Amino acid sequence: MNNLFKNYLGNELDHYLNFAWELDRNEVAQKAVSAAKEIMKNTDVLVIIGYSFPNFNKRIDRNILEDFATNTSRKYKVYYQTHPNEIEALCKNFHWLMEGKVNAEPITDLKQFFIPPEFVFPEKGLQKSMYENTELWKD
Secondary structure (H helix, E strand, C coil), X not given: CHHHHHHHHHHHXXXXXXXXXXXXXXXXXXXXXXXXXXXXXXCCEEEEECCCCCHXXXXXXXXXXXXXXXXXXXXXXXEEECCCCCHHHHHHHHHHHCCCCCCXXXXXXXXXXXXXXXXXXXXXXXXXXXXXXXXXXXX
């Protein structure tokens, strides 16, 4: 596939299409991973929508996410939105990827992208669960 695109776009392809397994030889991909790691260091609420954390990309995924859960001076929350038939397996896969340090709260409503209550009501701070904490919805 990569050769097909290169034949069409020439060397311009290197700026648009990157694969995790090319990280060692692709400066654009290296910069993207570096930027993602920096963002994760400052992330309090992470929403994962439908990403399966495929085996061939686990090294890169773990590299990007490792700083998310290691900063114990702050609270953080992970929501995982995907199809009900896949949610249990994908949440377990994420838990394994994070070496048991982080659990994701499952979200199976696919009618719209999930917006965390922490964004809707930032003054309330991180809540245990949008479903378990009715205080979140009170004025």
